[in-house]
Each structure stands twice: as C-alpha cells, then as structure tokens.
Amino acid sequence: MSSPAPPQPASTRLASIDAYRGLVMFLMMAEVLHFAGVAAAVPGNPLWEFLGYHQSHVAWVGCSLHDLIQPSFSFLVGVSLPFSLASRNAHGQSRRRLFLHALWRAAVLVALGIFLRSIGKPGTNYTFEDTLTQIGLGYPFLFLLGLRPQRDRWFAVAVLLVATWVAFVLYPLPGSSFNLADVGVSPDWPHLMDGLAAHWNKNTNLAWAFDRWFLNLFPRDEPFLFNGGGYATLNFVPTLATMTLGVIAGEVLRGPRSTRGKVGWLLAAGLLAMLAGWGLGELGICPVVKRIWTPSWVLFSGGWCFLFLGAAYGLIDGLGWKRWVFPLVVIGMNSIAAYLMSWLFEGFIGNALTRHVGAETFRALGDPYERLLHGAAVLLVLWLLLFWMYRRKLFLKI
Template sequence: MPDQVKPKRNVAVDAYRGLVMLLMMAEVLHFSQVARAYPNSTFWHILAFNQTHVEWTWFGLHDLIQPSFTFLVGVALPYSIRSRQKKGETFAHSLAHTIVRSIVLIALGIFLRSIHRPITYFTFEDTLTQIGMGYTFAFLLAFCRPRWQWVAFGAILFAYWLAWAIYPLPLANFDYATVGVPSEWHTHLLHGFAAHWNKNVNLGQAFDVWFLNLFPRTSPFLYNPGGYLTLSFIPTLGTMLLGLAAGRWLIESPSQIPFRRFLIAGTSLVGAGILLHVLGINPIVKRIWTPAWTLFSGGLCFYLLAAFSWLIDVQGHGRLAFPLVVIGMNSIAAYLIAHLWEDFVESSLHTHLGDRVLYLLGAGLEPLVLGGLTLLIYWSALYWMYRQKILLRI
C-alpha cells in the first residue's frame, strides 16, 4: 500500500496567524510613549490608537488580535480532526485529547496572569483561557452537520443576548465609582436599552463577583478594571464556530479558495453587527464580547482570511509572507515569548547597549529602538525554532 501523501499546510492561515501574533508581540514598540513625546504628530497618535484597546464601543486594530486568534483556532480544527482520523484515532481518544488541551490552555492562561503576583491569580478572561473554556464545545460541534452548527451559533448568541437584556439595570442614582468607573469615563456610558451592556454593571459582572470569589484571593474580587469578563467565553465560542465554518469550506474546496463564501459571510456578519449597534439592540463592545461584536469582528476575520488567501494562493506572494509564517507556525511559542521575555530582553539590551545606542534616534524614539531590537530577538528565536523544526503545540 503506497504511503499517504501528507496534506500541505495552509500557508495563508499560517501567515494570518503570524500577523495576529506579530501585532501582539509588537506591543514592545510602545507607540503610546512615542506619541507622548511627539504630541503634535498625527502619525504616531494613529499608531498608538491602534496599539491599544478602545475604551468601550467600536474597535481599533489591536482589538482584532483576540478574535482573529480565536477564529483561526476554529479554522484549524477541521484540519486537526481530519489528520487524527487519517491516523486511525478513535473519537473517544480525540475527545480526551481535546479535553486535556482545553485544561492546559486554561491553566496556561491563569499561569501567565499570575506572574509577579503573590498567589495564583484566578482569572478567566485571558485569551488562552477563553479559548480553552470553549474549545471542547467547538470540537463536539465540529462533528455535527453544518446546519446544526449554524443553529448552535445563532442559539448561543441569542440566548446570551437575551440573558443580558433581561438582567436589571442599575438604579438611576447608582454610583459607578464603586465598580471602577470614574467620572471622567462617563462619556463612554451607554443609554437606553444599550445600557444593559455598560461597564461593570451587567450580568457578566454579577457572575464574576460570585464566581471569582470562590477562589483564594489576596482581596475580594469587586470588578475588573478593564471590564473583562469570564462569561465572554460563551460568545467567544461563536467566533470559534465561524472559524470552524471557514476551515470546513477550505477543506471542501482544496483546489479553489472559496472567496465568494468568505466575502458573503464577511459582509453579512459585519452588516448585522453594525445594524444591531446602530439600532441600539446590542452595542459593538470587544471588552465584553457582545453578540454584535462576535458578528462584526467575525466578518472582519473572514475578510482578512480572504485577503491572505488571495495574496498567497492566488497572487503567489508566499515568499513575502515568510516572516509571518515563521511566527504563525509557532503561535503558542510566540504567545509565551511575548508574555515572558519582555522584561529580561529589554533590561539586557539596556545593560549591553547602553543609552548611547538606544538614544541614537533621539530620546523620543528610544522606546521604538528598544522595542524594535526586542522584536527582532523574538523573531530570531522563532526563526531558530522554525529551522530546527521545533513547534510548540498543546
């Protein structure tokens, strides 16, 4: 019996994932510090805006990192299942592996959030933790017919929206400062029906006040300063299911990229998200992953996947995407490097290069020089792992 030909990797998916991880690692460039040094520069302020999360509604480029990473987890899932089935792995064994992977992702997210803290910091809004909490459900739904996957997607978002919509609003004289919303932040508060999705006065906040205080803490949990929530893993699962659909379409048409499906899905989702926001039915808020955000960001993910597929698979620009592929093929390693190496690398650069080199372009650009060198070291480590065929997987 001839050896089976190993399926080729989808380079476009690797490149897209590489861009996502690059945007995360590029936080070391500290555009906000540079922007403060050049207060009259529109250029640096635009870069700074897109390197941080918006305060509440709408989005910036940085807000697309987590949904893209989550979406791509869904894209990779059909490929992973197909690979395991070709190896003769049973469903029970695959499910056990999936559950273990989910637990490891949750634990790793908690570990990274606990760095520099006196005790384990139990929090569940980290990207890896959110993916881990929904991953097993996505795996099980991957074995359902596409129709039922879409039914599950719609049911998840509607039920989640309804639960928030019926949760009572705070009293008119409520003191938002008690939940970490200072007076200067009040311009971001939503009004009318949309107020059900205001910061730290919602269903998810009430859940976390109960749930997170079940774990040992140095002080009782009162609120998350950024408004992030444990329950966001539920609509995040919706984003994963959108990626699952994209991965299924790619497998079903191996010789032709399903651009039409990607574009129709992207346009429909973006349009639906904007409509819900404009009509006041559900605001687009990444921090609490509203259903409108799931639709809107999911549509943008379809657009980005289509763009990478067109550039690489149609236009043949695979070589130009190589630096991104190096990162994307080792995304977990890139994630860990970005969270664990920054302080050590930056302090080492200060020690061995000194201010004379780091201030070569002026004091205002010192964070950019330091960050650029740090980013180069990150990529070099990933390139070495790529050459050695060391791929960190969970």
C-alpha cells in the same frame, strides 16, 4: 484562480492560515514598539496618533486593529480544527481519544492563561478573561461542533448570540442609588450608555455580576469587586461563537469549491457579518463592545476575520505569494511559543539589551523614539528565537 479544487487532503497545510496567525501574534508582540508613547512624545503628528490608536484597545464601544487580535486568534483556532480532525481521523484515532485530547488541551490552555496572569502577583491569580483561558473554556464544546455538519454550526452560532443577548437584556439595570465609583467607573465616564444599550455598560452587566460570585469562589487576597477593564469570564460563551465561525471557514477551505469560490465565499461572509454587527450597534439593539464580547462584536469582528482569511488565502495560497509572508509564517507556525515568549522573555531581553548595548544606543533618533528603537530590538530578538526554532523544526504544540 478559477480552477476547480478538490477537498484539501488531511496532510495539507495552508500557508495563508500560518501567515494570518503570524500577523496576529506579530501585532501582539509589537506592543513593545510603544506607538502610543511615541505619539504622546510627539504631539500633533497624525502618523503616530494613527499608529498609537490602532495599537491600543478602545475604551468601550468601537474597534481598533489591536482589538482584532484576540478574536482573530480565537477564530483561527476554529479554522484549524477541521484540518486537525481530518488528519487525526486519517491516522485512525477514535472519537473518544480525540475528545480526551480536546479536554486535555482545554485544561492546559486554562492553566497557562492563569499562570501567565499570575506573573508578578503574590499568589495564583484566578482570572479567566485571558485569551488562552477563554479559548480553553470553550474548546471542548468547539470540538463537539467540529464533528457536526455546517448547518448545526450555523445554528449553534445563532443560539449562542441570541441567548447571550437575551440574558444581558433580562439582567436588571442598577438602581438610581447605585454608586458607579464602587465598581471602578466614574459617573461622568463618557462611554456610559442609556436605553437598551445600558445593559452592556461597564461593570454593571450580567457578566460582571457573575464574576462577583464566581471569582470569589477561589482563594484571593481581597474579594473580587470588578475588573478594571470590564473584561469578564462569561466572555467565553460568545467567544465560542467566534471560534465556531472559524470552524465554518475552515470547512469552506477544505471543501470542493474552486479557489476563487472559496475567496468569494469568505469575502461575502465577512462583509455581511461585519455589516450585521455594525448595524446592530447603530440601531441601538446591541453595542459593539469587545471587552464583554457582545453578540454584535462577534459578528463585527468575525466579519473582519473572514475578510482577513479570504484575502490571505487568495493572495498566498491562490496567487502563490508565499515568499513575501515567510517572516509571518515563522511566527504563525509557533504561535504558542510566540505567545509565551512575549509574556516571559520580553522583559528579560529588554533589560539585557540595555545592559549590553547601552541605553544611549536607543536614543540615536532622539528621546521620543528611545522606546520605539528599544522595542524594535526586542522584537527582532524574539523573531530570531522563533526562526531558530523553525529551522530546527521545534514547534510548541498543545
């Protein structure tokens, strides 16, 4: 693992990136397994409680494995950018053409996000907190940072985090007469914070106030008052910092360090970032909240992303453990298709399985595990569809 490695050629595709992306998409698709439902049906079982917790989002402060899906997906968009730019530059594409493609990609991602969030709604649901819309809103700026040297990217991350922190702190806290119930928060909700951290409370912060204005500029059946989960459009600003950390990591992978040097750099960066984010939360300077993408969340989740990528690169591309992650690579090489399938086909496949196989088949282990077995069957069908596309080299790209 210590042999010197030249910069990666423009055409090189790292299996570790595809496998990591595949793991992220698998965790999202695996929601059909309903671990939390099994845990509720089998109370007191520590295994199912553990799995149920890590397949659910935390209420506000903190992190579960499920909370790392969106930052990982965003981070990997950044990781791929240096490789994409190198490939396109090798084919002689001008910067103007590259930037126009970045704008097109951003527009498609935003449109796709809105389309998916509108499924089952009476009309277009103009909302911008979806993973795809968040990436799309920040992607043109990410592209421009991809053209800059590493020091400029580090500087951009610092500016984005500090500016976001200052903006939230300067936004005034609600007065004593403010009715939390009007914004979907119970006054005795156990996750309310006080002191400096209160500037990041659910639906009383700067991002919520922005959406009360911004989202009501679009046609709606009813005025927008709050997001039930606390998610916000302005999350795309610190999400851009997460994606920029990915660009930095991607440039490291393309760089001249040895394999061991790259792994060591990624693991060290991951530990430092994760500890910095955790420390900011513990000191009360900035809570670690995924739902509004606080600066400390950028560092904490970004640290995990560095660690995952470093481990994946060392094991898969360094030690050559590629055969073991092939099922994940199948998903990761068609991540957009996997994302769309989970939204568009999951229900159809589930209903078809029940209709043709019979509900009793999925009760073979008892009623508590019916949804688990049904979900596993859906997940298998989705993977087989992706494998069919992989075998025929059908890859959905934007």
